[in-house]
Amino acid sequence: MNRRNFLKQASLASAAMFLPKFVSGFNLIDSAVATGKKLVIIQLSGGNDGLNTVVPFRNDIYYKNRASLAQQKSNLIGITDEIGFHESLIAHSNLYHNGELCVINNVGYPNPNRSHFRATDIWHTASDATEYLQSGWIGRYLDATKSKSLNAIEVDDSLSLIMKGETTDGIAAKNPKLFYQTTQAPYFKKVVNHHDDAHLSEHNLGYLYKTMVTASNSAKYLHETSKTFTTKTTYPKNGFSKQLKQVAQFINSGLQTKVYYASLGGFDTHANQANKQKRLLKVYDEAMAAFIKDLKQEDSFKDTLILTFSEFGRRVQQNAANGTDHGTANQVFLIGEQLKKQGFYNPMADLSDLDSNGDLKYDIDFREIYTSVLNNWLDIDAKKVLGKPFNGLNIV
Numbered sequence: 001m002n003r004r005n006f007l008k009q010a011s012l013a014s015a016a017m018f019l020p021k022f023v024s025g026f027n028l029i030d031s032a033v034a035t036g037k038k039l040v041i042i043q044l045s046g047g048n049d050g051l052n053t054v055v056p057f058r059n060d061i062y063y064k065n066r067a068s069l070a071q072q073k074s075n076l077i078g079i080t081d082e083i084g085f086h087e088s089l090i091a092h093s094n095l096y097h098n099g100e101l102c103v104i105n106n107v108g109y110p111n112p113n114r115s116h117f118r119a120t121d122i123w124h125t126a127s128d129a130t131e132y133l134q135s136g137w138i139g140r141y142l143d144a145t146k147s148k149s150l151n152a153i154e155v156d157d158s159l160s161l162i163m164k165g166e167t168t169d170g171i172a173a174k175n176p177k178l179f180y181q182t183t184q185a186p187y188f189k190k191v192v193n194h195h196d197d198a199h200l201s202e203h204n205l206g207y208l209y210k211t212m213v214t215a216s217n218s219a220k221y222l223h224e225t226s227k228t229f230t231t232k233t234t235y236p237k238n239g240f241s242k243q244l245k246q247v248a249q250f251i252n253s254g255l256q257t258k259v260y261y262a263s264l265g266g267f268d269t270h271a272n273q274a275n276k277q278k279r280l281l282k283v284y285d286e287a288m289a290a291f292i293k294d295l296k297q298e299d300s301f302k303d304t305l306i307l308t309f310s311e312f313g314r315r316v317q318q319n320a321a322n323g324t325d326h327g328t329a330n331q332v333f334l335i336g337e338q339l340k341k342q343g344f345y346n347p348m349a350d351l352s353d354l355d356s357n358g359d360l361k362y363d364i365d366f367r368e369i370y371t372s373v374l375n376n377w378l379d380i381d382a383k384k385v386l387g388k389p390f391n392g393l394n395i396v
Helices: 003-018 060-065 090-097 116-125 137-144 176-183 186-193 207-226 239-252 273-297 366-376 382-386
Strands: 038-044 054-056 083-085 101-108 152-154 259-264 304-309 330-335
Touching: 038 273, 083 090, 090 101, 090 273, 101 366, 137 152, 137 259, 137 382, 176 207, 207 239, 239 259, 239 273, 259 273, 273 304, 304 366, 330 366, 366 382
Parallel strands: 038 259, 038 304, 152 259
Antiparallel strands: 054 083, 101 330, 304 330
């Protein structure tokens, strides 16, 4: 038995021993979805400027629309004869050349919404632009697989809509030790001490009580399992890197959660975009480099798929404040060793053929990507989660 399997079995046994009797009926992990592949979803919140991230440096229209904001070829990381990556994306250029990155261009949906909140809801719920759903696509994945909450973790203090199902929600856990300590507070213990009271019987168990039971149960398991692993990788000292370090600790400790969600904000670059985006993409790229190195050292990367998206792109035309305003279609990055399609999945946007507002036309519906991930990576019929059929892409 290798080290990872030994730690996995030992930590599960340890967690089970310490579980209080009143939660013994609540299974931590469902055997049907407990093993194998992991999905890590990363959102670049605020609307990252895709045109200055993956740059068509031979396109005259690009430079005409961005007199002071366009990225110059001399500063870019050369990828092809016509396309370069932003200078901050050093690790991503290495992933590209290693065949571990797929760039999907012009991703969007019909009648795009330019509000941060609404656009994020659309991506989180996989809804149409005019459809308002109260559950997220990962939450509905939990519902469809009859999973427990622990099969989807958001590394944050609160839970985003993407992780909320109709019957089951994922878990928000930024720090497993602190999460566990919170469940040991007097209020939690008082509820536990009264678990046999008649008014708290299984028949009329309240929503709050069930939530607290789940939280207490999960917190113990997360804490006992994740502390069995200590990374050898040095991460940059920032909040986003801390999120990814925690995800790596969960994965490398043998935690059998299937889906993780993290985010990096600040991409709403209406003014003085160049330096802001350079800094943010550097934070993103360096954190990802450390994260992937961490997974590779423990042989976990081969079973991990990383999906990076932003709720929309930016306008083609720069504004008067040396920034860009809310746009439409954008790139999606897929990262992993088991990609069926490496490099560029499809061509860059045609800047001579914009929509009536002067924005990029979408080529691929984002739900086509979700369909592929659900069908081919998470092994669930995508229609059960998305509610309607979409053509999948041959990417994983």
